Amino acid sequence: MNAAALTAVRPEATTQNVTLAKALNLGLREAMAADDKVLLMGEDVGTLGGVFRVTDGLKAEFGADRVVDTPLAESGIVGTAVGLAMRGYRPVVEIQFDGFVYPAYDQIVCQVAKMHTRSHGRVPMPMVIRIPFGGGIGAVEHHSESPEAQFIHTPGLKVVACSNPVDGYWMLQQAIACDDPVIFLEPKRQYHSGKAELDPSADPLPLFATRRVRAGDDVTVISYGPQVKTCLTAAEASAGEDGPSLDVFDLRTLSPFDLEPIFESVRRTGRAVVVHEAHRTLGPGAEVAARITEECFFSLEAPVHRVTGFDTPYPPSRIEHQWLPDLDRVLDAVDRTLAF
């Protein structure tokens, strides 16, 4: 990790109240200013500023050579980013929507992920692949998916998900400074929904670290990305009704996992619920549940419960709110684990 590059640019910025999209934009800007090898590539990232405006203004500031509007071909984007990384650049690739990543899947899995191993470390792939993920925006097919399990299952990739503007700002810079390829998942329905105080002079949490976002005693609730907000809302609701007290975690990093804080919690609570939008079977929750079982077997009072997207393709948007995990489904699982 290039810590020097991160600290070099911090100072004069003042605290701002920003959306996730703006925080990511600021993070990209800091990273580009810190290291002229950082390039942005993707569909509509330049003149338009990205369909979600995450790269807004960056082409004007850094030029078309560093903010590249590419042809509309995802494998081409990632494949040329591989070549740029070979040449010493640090490409930050935007995949416009989660469901558009599959044409690039071969390049990501067979080239990006394996180059370090193949070359015995002589050809690192310091690349960030940004993917707006998750549902809830009323979109058509392919625009609301949660493909993280595909990448968690691929050795050689690192996979992280931010859940709020402050993390977005720091985690993106840390991912860009990382010498390994990072799949960077952004909860798209939160890009413009709500702001947070961003203090660029604060010390960030390391990239590959899980964070407790609310302390509680009865049930450990584990999530990441867009569902962190759901879980926090559930925890508040439960507390407001004198219900069970939830110990809520934002995983932040999905590969590698950082599960020690989770184990510590489950050893106290004896109960865990994992929440994500990705499909259930072999989703991240399956791995988290397995590891909790391995590490906390004698502390468990109930099987680990999962609240997830179902094993169906993402549904038509008029019923997506029923398909997605929500406050009620989370609390239902909490109740079931307590009643076990």
Added chain:
Amino acid sequence: MSERALSAVNVPTSRTPSPVRGVPTPTDPDDRGSGGAPMVQLLTPAGTRVHDSEYDLEFTVEELLAFHRDMVLVRRFDTEATALQRHGELGIWAQVLGQEAAQIGAGHALKPQDFVLPTYREHGVAWCRGVDPVNLLGLFRGVDGGDWDPHDHNIALYTIVIGAQVLHACGYAMGMQRDGVVGTGDPDVDAAVLAHFGDGASAQGDVNEAMVFAASFNAPVVFFCQNNQWAISVPTTTQSTVPLYQRSAGFGFPGVRVDGNDVLASYAVTKAALQRARSGEGPMLIEAFTYRMGAHTTTDDPTRYRTAAEVEEWQRRDPIARLESYLRSEDLIDDSWLAELAEEADELGSRLRTACKALPDPDPLSPFGYVHAELPAELAAQRDEYAAYLASFEDAR
């Protein structure tokens, strides 16, 4: 599907090989082995020096002898590796036999600052980049992924996924543009990328996307397609119904077919294309029209899909024999020169045999160390768990 259904969708039920489609035929009217399309050739299959209006070059004696020596040594290396596979020392080998002229010609056209993206069959190009053949063997023996530093030799590791590296080539060339090493006019600075692929890969999306990107960004990349007529068992006509070099027109840059069994023409055309790219004039497609004399790999049996007559016809166009014939006719080599070269080839073969057998198996724990620049704690834990398991057997003994 019934015949009626076939005709309804206008699919021909039989196809007569047509010279326009790039099918090599023994009845090639001009005996140039061109498949009937225009093709740059400077040395005929019989070894007669001919001239080309666009790509002609004068060659020094040193150049001609180097071409010959390199082709002979690479063929020997290739033959030796095939034998090593038969002896069980390699798991598999992809022979370059028959394609030496295309590769040695292209390899000699490179400057040190150029960069090469190879397939898994570019043994001749790797040779020209100064990669020790021993370091190619690890991939095929199953001990590593190719043991050379791409930055030391300016040639990437072999890529096995068909066509994936062509996009890398384009990206690398885009990096060169950003580094300011294209079109400066300084011959020691200006650089380009040579992207290798085959007729089979020409059907891949990645190759076509690379051509789109290269054209749009005017990237200094030379697409070097060795059309060796067969993608394992499938003929080039299934990949393309037009001669492959013509594909470039649709992308907006020039393409040319060169006799890939003619080292002089392969060198001349690649040199021109690279120089064009280095000077900032953008990408170009070269179709090196050649033939895979061996099997696809040592696991393949080409007698199942091609005729002995076809192989014999291409044998007649052998790249080394034609250059040798020319060099003899010009009194540039003699028996003693050839004998010396044969001795050198024997030494190379012997060194390769010994070195191949000496390549150690990797440590079973070594894969864990190569996955990431920063080894995650959980992967370190997996490694330690496996190490402890392995150690438990040692304890038991």
